[in-house]
Amino acid sequence: MAFYDNKHWLLSQVRNSFMLFDDTGMCEVVMAGENLAKNLDCSKYDCYPGVEESEDEKDMDHSSDIHPDLEFGIYRSNTAARLKRMEEEQKRNANTMHIKWEPHAAALSEEDKDELFVAKDFRRKKDKREFQSLLTEQLKKYAYLPQNPFQDYAKFDGNGQIGVPTKKFGIFIAMLSPELRNYPMHVVVLTTAKISQLTGLICWKCSIDFPDVTLKESADNYGLFIADDDGEVNWDFPCLDPKEAVAKFGFRFLALVEVEPREQNSPTPPVEEPPIPEEQSQPQSKAQRQLEVDMMRMQGHMKALLFQSFKVHIINRVRSRTEVFLGVSGEKVEIYPVASQRGPFWWSKSRSATYSIDSVVACDLRENKSNNKAVFRLVYDNSGANSSDVSSSLHHQPVTWSCFKHHDFEAEYKVSEEIVQKINLILDSRNSQRRAEYLAIRERKSHRRKSFNFGPR
């Protein structure tokens, strides 16, 4: 379902399977949208017109997404639920010693009375000297303990709660040092909490468990992304909508990542301008920059190394197009979302992605479209993303096709061509080993495909 964007199929899901929402929010997009049934051309007598266009889902049958083992209340009788509760209770009580009041106990012996009830001389005056209690001492020691900004989120902690529905997540925290980052922090949250409150709770737990990590003041600076169980962040999806309830999401692992703080009051940003990349954010006079530009121009294709930003459309896995800025420089390739009302609402909050130029291995035009537009593909190496020293990481990791991931973009033909040319100029000037390997693998692959095609029939 997550990667399915056939509108009719989704519509059928909404209508026939009573699926009102899914983890990706795609269902809501479908439902919130215009009346698709009216607008879509249904001249074909297909069950789901347009379904054959997507080749990877060919084998998808028409069955709904409902599985009998989904834990809907109606499938469990009250008795079964009660039995389960009793069983849990029993398990809980297994290690508890039970001592019962005896209604008809024997009278107390004098001996017992003498042993148990001894009057104490309470008049012995205590030491009246002033002293400092342990808590007073600790309070003095931590007198300037700064107020933890995430303190209020502690109440969403679901740990040990009784009778309140909770959800458990494994959270990978991007701000931690590499050796800690690979282990998820387990967070239990009340299902009634919103994603923003879960984010705050994670920050609270993080500030306690990892006091060395400095966190930004507000939970608005952080977003939760879907992650794999090995901690790899799934950048194909935007961060979870902070306003949504935790109950909606069924992921086991999420990643806490710093994001641009959300605008609280202005729904539409006044100016659509690409954010200035980090290197450029230092104050730099116009003249200085102009001089630099002139120098570069003189140096021929060195110009390619200069930062330049392009407005393009990114084609994501669900085949929808979202407008983004693609920033290319000699150092890295960056993708920033364009905050606008046109795209699906959730993309506008997505985080930008950055790829070091060393991890970019190819950029090629793929398709010329009739509407004067072209699609190009940016391929990057995903395996050694953290390692700056490519040759050493090579040693440990064999290069395979799966090490490489890609993004597809669409833009005006001229723009596409310019970007591809620029990136290739940069890549050529760097002569990276990773790129050579990628090209070799690609070559081999295409040979294999050809030999298969021309093989005996």
Place this chain on the structure above:
Amino acid sequence: MDAHRQQLDEWIKEKEVLLVTGGYDHTIKIWQAHSGVCKQTMQHADSQVNALEITPDKHRIASAGYKHIRIYDIHGNNPNPVINYEGVSKNIVGVGFQEDGKWMFTGGEDCSARIWDLRSRTLMCQRIFQVSAPVNCVCLHPNQVELIVGDQSGIIHLWHLKTNHNEQLIPEIDASVQSIAIDSEGNYMAAVNNKGHCYIWTLTGGLGDEPTKLNPKHRIEIHNRYALKCKFSPDSTLLVTTSADQTARIWKTSDFSLIQELKTDSQRWVWDAAFTSDSKYLLTASSDGAARLWSVETGAIEREYSGHQKAITALAFSDQVPLNPQYFYEGSNDPAN
């Protein structure tokens, strides 16, 4: 070696400061008092927590709930009770311990106060004291042999455990006694009722088998609504009263004048309170789900403890310096390991 010793010292101090809260969300939470961080949550299934007490050895917590008294290990990381005392038909509203941990006393809505033997697994001996109305509060005299029981009909009972002698008094007609306290030196007894009134007696006698005599001293209007709890400070110079009027008030025992009113906008009913052992700070538990640490001197909130989902109705605190901290250093029981 010195560094090690210092570290050990810190560790002991850390362990000796215990703040425990419980309430309507069926959980008991242990807090790091100076940082406001919840260290452990324990489950108190099927019942709210009516009262909490730390055992004299500071290894366990007792909680009073509906039909049960549950005992939890503080340091075992076990979210479930280790002992469950049962066989009582209604809510248990108060719990406490004889100072050497020989027995436990409870009071409940089944109109009785009980003594539970703690010396062995079986109840070798048990005592019950029955009154005519549901018991609201129980309090042990520092002489360790007299139990004071306050009930809903407004009667205060003095029960001498050794001689079985008992006395009654009614400070105010038609006013339910909500809480009773005696200061650690045995000078004063205070009782608060649902009309917001507080009665103070000075105490005489109470040595050996001689019963304590109550001499009426003061009647103060402490709150204009339900009073819920009263407690003396460890140095006997202060009395705190808490109330449904969303405040806790601190009174000086020399003349019972008000010296501090503790309130804040978000605070609701204040159910329970406890002083630090030096009487410098006060901890309170409130219906807004938060516990708070107040400075007695300034009335300012020093820390807030948030994490409970519902009202906090019970609180227990101890930060007493252990009588003989040396025992930690002896033998193979090195706590640092």
